[in-house]
Amino acid sequence: MKLKVAIVGGGPAAFYVASRLLSRIPDAPGSPLLRVHLFDRLWAPHGLVRYGVAPDHPEVKNCTNKFDQVAADPRFRFFGNVNVGTRPPEGMEQTVQLPWSEIKRNYSHLVFATGCTMPALHSALAGSPWCLPALSFVHWYTQHPSAPPAPPLEAIPHVSLIGNGNVALDIARILLTSPAVLEKYDVPQPVLDVLARSAVQHVSIIARRGPLQAAFTAKELRELTNLPDAAMAPIPPALLAPPPGVTPTRQQSRILTLLAQGSRNPFGSTRKTWALEFFKSPTGLAPPAEGETLPELLLTHTALDEHGRAVPAGPAPPLRTALVVPALGFRAEPTTPFFDPALGHLRTAAGRVLGANGRPVKSVYAAGWAATGARGVLATTMMDAYGVADTVLADATAAEEGPIAMDADSGPHGRHSVLLNNAQKGVDVAEEFRMNPTPANDWAPELAGVIFDYEDWKRVDAEEVRLGLALGKERERMGWREADAFWRRPNPARPWASTQSTEAQFG
Amino acid sequence: MHSSPSVRHGNITRPEPGTGIKIHFKDAKGTLLKTIEANEGDDLLSIAHEHDIDLEGACEGSVACSTCHVILPPEYYDLLPEPDDDENDMLDMAFALTDTSRLGCQVKLTRELDGMTATLPSATRNMFVDGG
Numbered sequence: 001m002k003l004k005v006a007i008v009g010g011g012p013a014a015f016y017v018a019s020r021l022l023s024r025i026p027d028a029p030g031s032p033l034l035r036v037h038l039f040d041r042l043w044a045p046h047g048l049v050r051y052g053v054a055p056d057h058p059e060v061k062n063c064t065n066k067f068d069q070v071a072a073d074p075r076f077r078f079f080g081n082v083n084v085g086t087r088p089p090e091g092m093e094q095t096v097q098l099p100w101s102e103i104k105r106n107y108s109h110l111v112f113a114t115g116c117t118m119p120a121l122h123s124a125l126a127g128s129p130w131c132l133p134a135l136s137f138v139h140w141y142t143q144h145p146s147a148p149p150a151p152p153l154e155a156i157p158h159v160s161l162i163g164n165g166n167v168a169l170d171i172a173r174i175l176l177t178s179p180a181v182l183e184k185y186d187v188p189q190p191v192l193d194v195l196a197r198s199a200v201q202h203v204s205i206i207a208r209r210g211p212l213q214a215a216f217t218a219k220e221l222r223e224l225t226n227l228p229d230a231a232m233a234p235i236p237p238a239l240l241a242p243p244p245g246v247t248p249t250r251q252q253s254r255i256l257t258l259l260a261q262g263s264r265n266p267f268g269s270t271r272k273t274w275a276l277e278f279f280k281s282p283t284g285l286a287p288p289a290e291g292e293t294l295p296e297l298l299l300t301h302t303a304l305d306e307h308g309r310a311v312p313a314g315p316a317p318p319l320r321t322a323l324v325v326p327a328l329g330f331r332a333e334p335t336t337p338f339f340d341p342a343l344g345h346l347r348t349a350a351g352r353v354l355g356a357n358g359r360p361v362k363s364v365y366a367a368g369w370a371a372t373g374a375r376g377v378l379a380t381t382m383m384d385a386y387g388v389a390d391t392v393l394a395d396a397t398a399a400e401e402g403p404i405a406m407d408a409d410s411g412p413h414g415r416h417s418v419l420l421n422n423a424q425k426g427v428d429v430a431e432e433f434r435m436n437p438t439p440a441n442d443w444a445p446e447l448a449g450v451i452f453d454y455e456d457w458k459r460v461d462a463e464e465v466r467l468g469l470a471l472g473k474e475r476e477r478m479g480w481r482e483a484d485a486f487w488r489r490p491n492p493a494r495p496w497a498s499t500q501s502t503e504a505q506f507g
Numbered sequence: 508m509h510s511s512p513s514v515r516h517g518n519i520t521r522p523e524p525g526t527g528i529k530i531h532f533k534d535a536k537g538t539l540l541k542t543i544e545a546n547e548g549d550d551l552l553s554i555a556h557e558h559d560i561d562l563e564g565a566c567e568g569s570v571a572c573s574t575c576h577v578i579l580p581p582e583y584y585d586l587l588p589e590p591d592d593d594e595n596d597m598l599d600m601a602f603a604l605t606d607t608s609r610l611g612c613q614v615k616l617t618r619e620l621d622g623m624t625a626t627l628p629s630a631t632r633n634m635f636v637d638g639g
Contacts, residue, residue, distance in 0.1 A: 059569035066565070219596035251599040377600055378565055379574045 001032040001400045004439045005392070006103045008084050009113030010040025011047020012378055013368020013385045015067040017111050020389030022073045032396075033441055036076045037107070041088075041095050042145055043081040043452045043483050044460065045071075047115060049378075051142045054170040055185040056177065058474055063378060071454040077444060080452030085335065089117075091146035094480060096449040100337070106439045109392060112338070112346055112353065112366035113385075116330035116374035120344075122162060125324055128285045130295045134167050134327035141174060143188045145480045150190070153198035156322040160297050162282060163327035164207035165215040169224055171325060172203045176230040176272050186474045203274040204319060208281040208302045208310035211240060211252075211259055217377070218254045224274065225263040232263035233275035279303065280316050285324055297321050330374035337433065338366070345373045351388035352395075355433075363435040365392055450487050460486055519557040522546050528621045532560050535603075535629035547618060551577055551611035551625055562627060568612035570594055573601040575611035578626040584609070586619050603628040 005021060007014045018036045025034045044050055046064055053060045071078060083095035084103060103110060119133040136148040159175060161168040174182070179195045187195075207214065225232060240260050242248050248256060259276070267273065284298040296318040303313040331344040338355070340347040347353070348371040352360035367388040368381045376384075452460075460483055468475035478486060521527070527544030532555065534540055540561075545554040552575040555562035563574035570593045579587075584607035590598065594613050598604060611625065 057571065059566045059571035062567040062569060062571075063565040065567065217596065218599050219593070222592065222596060250604070254595065254599060377572070379563075379572050379600065379602075382563065382565060382574060383602065 006107040014113035016385030168327035231265040
């Protein structure tokens with residue numbers, strides 16, 4: 001058995017798949033060959049842990065200690081700033097390109113851990129100059145390499161968030177928290193500067209369905225209700241009563257209780273306020289009327305139909321607002337191989353990627369949001385990734401032992417074995433994605449350009465923490481320019497690097 | 508500058524054999540994984556790591572995830588102080604939650620918990636079997 005695994009993506013799903021593979025096959029004489037190579041188009045690893053987790057949630061980032069342990073395994077390598085595919089993603093022209101053909105030729109197994117990196121947009125709002133997708137907002141405050149411009153908060157008294165997930169609540173919390181509280185966290189100085197000038201006084205969080213359908217978690221809601229400088233508009237009690245015949249789940253009940261309690265600060269006692277606007281949906285964004293400076297968000301009331309979907313239920317008063325931020329979830333990138341437009345992510349079964357014919361593609365897998373869509377917390381992705389790694393190992397073991405006639409119900413893997421047998425028939429393998437069962441053990445791509453290995457990252461990490469210490473904060477993070485310059489500094493491990501010229505467009 | 512407590516291997520002092528609080532760890536099927544001995548004040552996550560039991564602790568005991576979820580027998584669960592709001596918020600998101608579920612990092616051992624069994628929940632795979 002030879003497992004030379006390419007994982008495309010460098011977020012939690014990628015690291016948890018790697019972790020499981022490396023721990024299940026010990027690095028010991030007599031063990032099967034195992035190599036795990038992670039390719040991340042971002043120069044820094046850890047995906048959403050670095051570029052998604054809100055800065056005032058530093059505890060969530062403790063999982064990177066485990067990722068560091070994974071990376072210390074000699075069978076593991078990280079290739080940061082490498083985009084697998086044919087063209088660099090928009091805004092990330094600095095990435096080094098590696099074609100899929102190289103992955104297929106040089107690896108026995110492939111795991112997509114490419115996540116969901118595209119914001120879901122709202123058709124009634126797209127293209128408006130007053131509309132900024134939540135992802136751009138998050139990428140701004142996390143200094144993502146795509147470098148979206150800062151929102152002009154000094155001219156924004158009112159923000160409308162569309163969506164009822166944790167991303168909407170994260171953004172509301174950042175907008176309603178004093179920079180004096182945020183400055184000790186991993187918030188870049190330029191971001192703090194903009195927040196310090198912020199004119200935001202009210203944040204409306206608009207959802208087309210009700211409290212029972214809200215996707216946010218109790219933790220995030222509790223944080224918002226406990227903000228020291230803001231208060232929540234009371235919610236009409238009728239909205240918080242479950243419909244007849246509906247028994248709320250534990251999580252729903254706890255959220256209803258929190259909503260009924262309201263915020264710690266009474267509404268009206270603070271300068272900053274926020275409101276949850278349930279059962280409303282945007283229908284458009286009208287430019288400022290004559291003599292006005294702010295546009296109007298046009299809204300309709302909604303109600304749930306018999307399938308639990310939101311349907312229009314008559315016009316609602318428009319909302320004068322300065323910025324509309326849709327936070328409606330995320331999709332995988334449509335150019336990812338095996339992307340299914342109907343799902344918004346790759347089509348998989350038990351972690352195996354399915355080809356156009358609906359059958360598993362041999363030796364090709366997907367984990368995390370690339371496979372499941374954008375939902376769940378870190379623990380969800382971890383469980384998924386472990387399951388996918390177990391499937392990779394089970395398939396490899398089964399391939400070694402040859403096809404086994406196994407009853408679907410009584411076999412050790414249940415449903416798994418049915419799919420496996422389909423995969424082993426060979427006829428359904430997606431020809432365009434045939435992996436190489438016997439690749440060279442230690443081949444790694446020789447890429448020209450700025451490639452961050454894990455040691456490079458750890459040097460940046462230490463430098464960021466050092467810079468942060470001087471400022472009395474968790475870290476001062478580098479953007480691409482700083483990281484690029486840092487990489488080019490004289491480095492005994494890479495004597496040739498500092499002599500390379502910086503490409504003009506990034507210099 | 509992570510200020511949250513770390514529970515990496517080696518923070519725990521093992522008691523003299525025969526003198527500690529006995530805790531049994533079982534998997535979801537009820538199979539005994541290990542019986543270990545620990546000191547008063549140790550938490551279940553730390554002792555699981557000390558003894559190489561496969562209990563995750565992604566946030567390292569800072570009550571920001573649900574990966575150290577364990578299930579306790581009712582008679583022992585009732586001996587513990589009630590979970591606080593923060594712990595309940597995380598339990599909300601735990602897989603296979605039961606009425607006697609706790610976060611391992613929040614269960615501090617006392618003498619009266621001697622002989623307790625902590626069961627690791629099943630790692631359900633249902634969520635991705637059909638790929639959404």
